[in-house]
Amino acid sequence: MLNLDLSNVAQFLPGGWRTGQEPGLRKAHDYVLGGTGAGGEYTGWVRLPADYDREEFDRIQKAAAKIRSDSKALVVIGIGGSYLGARAVIETLTSNNYNLTHKDGPAVYFAGNGLSADAMNEVIELVKDVDFSVNVISKSGTTTEPAVAFRIFKALLEEKYGKEGAKGRIYATTDAKRGALKGLADKEGYETFVVPDAVGGRYSVLTAVGLLPIAAAGVDIDALMSGAREEMELLAKPGMDNPAWQYAAARHALYDAGKRIEILAGYEPSFRFFGEWWKQLFGESEGKQGKGLFPASVEFTADLHSMGQYIQQGERLMIETVVRFDTARSKITIPDDPENVDGLNFLSGRSLGFVAEQAMRGTILAHVDGGVPNILLTAPARDERSLGGLIYFFEFACGLSGYLLEVNPFDQPGVEAYKNNMYALLGKPGYEAQKAALEKRLDS
């Protein structure tokens, strides 16, 4: 389904770079599939495209249909993996301007992923005069950013629709059994969906976490899951012809050879937030114990006129992974100009897609010539099935990669550091000693 082209990698690596990694990959593959490696308790995403809860999936589709029929806007409250996957899929499959261009379904506004009062006031302004619903996504219900946003949008809903009316417009995606949000939802009677214990935030896009907002935006989540399932079946087979093995092997070998940055490049503006999702997936899975490729992303050809210079001639620390969609959705034919003012009449009658394709081929060769190894991943089309496949491909390859790097690809111990400092500075009960110590440092 996906096609992985590593022809522009080998020249940067010693001979035998593939076969040398086979034992490590075999072990990693078993860890991922069997849940027997570090963090194995978080490998619930591996079989998810086949083994998901059909009853819940059906409720997701019904809830999405209800939201589409009774709401002009959906406020999705969540941070990190609780918004990036949904935003990535919605934008990639529709447009980075979804909220300008959507027709039948609701606008989808993401809130509770930061602490900007201006941004929150903006969402309030956008929804207060229209019918809207809220999907609050938090395993615990106590993470600061989404919890604060939920206090505010819950109050707004209750003011608008009354307490009873609001209940029918709040969807809580949270722990199946425990936690603050689960407790509240049960007490109030919100419809609830599950953040599974065995699936970490950055691997959660194909659970209710991602699927409810995605479906509410009109995306065919059945096709998304089928695409993921097909890829799952392909990647379950061990061996060096497994494209996830190849991708993991290539990036790991390049890391061993001294590369330190991986740039994900797309040629569609709608792909920007897929890059953000991918950065969380790889950065959070691998960036620990002082290791890992630093993940960055670019939008070509736009960024060939900004980051292009650095990529071509800056520090030689980068590898580039290009995601390409094989079939265009729409077409632009370049008109002829009888006076050929811009000198581009050699393109008259050509499609813009043809030009984009040559730009991509030319850029890959230019970057390779400049010393940047290139990995090219082609998906059939910018559609649900391909994107489901891409998501699963990167998730699986990321699990393998983490194990090759000898880290736990499923934890994120470093995320606590800022939270603890923030709680202390905010005066959270129990953090008194830390607060005093931090303020002393800040005042000095």
Place this chain on the structure above:
Amino acid sequence: MLNLDLSNVAQFLPGGWRTGQEPGLRKAHDYVLGGTGAGGEYTGWVRLPADYDREEFDRIQKAAAKIRSDSKALVVIGIGGSYLGARAVIETLTSNNYNLTHKDGPAVYFAGNGLSADAMNEVIELVKDVDFSVNVISKSGTTTEPAVAFRIFKALLEEKYGKEGAKGRIYATTDAKRGALKGLADKEGYETFVVPDAVGGRYSVLTAVGLLPIAAAGVDIDALMSGAREEMELLAKPGMDNPAWQYAAARHALYDAGKRIEILAGYEPSFRFFGEWWKQLFGESEGKQGKGLFPASVEFTADLHSMGQYIQQGERLMIETVVRFDTARSKITIPDDPENVDGLNFLSGRSLGFVAEQAMRGTILAHVDGGVPNILLTAPARDERSLGGLIYFFEFACGLSGYLLEVNPFDQPGVEAYKNNMYALLGKPGYEAQKAALEKRLDS
């Protein structure tokens, strides 16, 4: 006006790191101010905030007023420095959702900065049924992406308003005297504005290149220029207490100490494209001869839940520069919850801005503890004057930085590589030999 805090840098550097760089900075300062260093012919931006063309500035304001009165949309056609500055300023000062939330003025759509047919068709759909104008920005008029877009939107305007009507809706920002676009504009009678010879694309935001779209969006460009001018006057004074010297010295010393990535962090979603502008400025100025800090950007606190793990515990190659706006625009007060479901009642009655401030302070300490040097730049407010100052600060510091690194901070030789390959693969006359060679490589 701006405040630069380097208190979290020194511990990562050898003693005397500041004074050791004084001679280099003094030389760089003279190069930048005098135009006597490499690329000195492109230092026209240095005195721009004081010496700009008042007659043209006045015409820009009149054109902007006309666009605001006769257009519901403005299509800005340009790539690289010909769109990033305008987009950065408009979004930072209004919202990253400007096109959803703008009230009096036109929507501003950026086109011709890529080769996606879907993205271009989307802009066509968004403008075809409303009154719109076009600002085409290209020094030569022959760069592929904007030239193709201009063919299409010019035809759309002529179809809608007739050839005569279209002329009054096309604004060409281009070379003062020569080039394909200048020739066409003169012949057709478009109003023209100047891309000065002495100002490169990435330093052009305070010329007509940036100012016309910015003013059309309702931003006060007088205040923007005043802010830049104040900063210009401050930074013109040589010495180690010059904040641009300090920023350049710190990042250069950290580069010498082995750091390879600089992350620009903001706490406002509207700041995202300022990060893109900044990446072009520094990446394109410094990323050459195998040198330079790789520029990346993040949006906090959102990305503390995606890139945060890597920043805290991944490879120790990063420095972090935080841009903070001192005064909030709007306020959110966190409501009390009698049942304290989320356990956040210690924040009841607090403003969200207070929480954001503690998050920032806590994050800086956490990252410093994790081995990431931190530079904190505080601007008074998210307003025109501060942003003008920030733009000039980064431009000036970037010039100094480039000279410290012993590169030409004003050229971009690497950008030609992809273009030449693309032209060859597209069959541009004169590239026949290169085309054959490239296709042979691609087929092998």
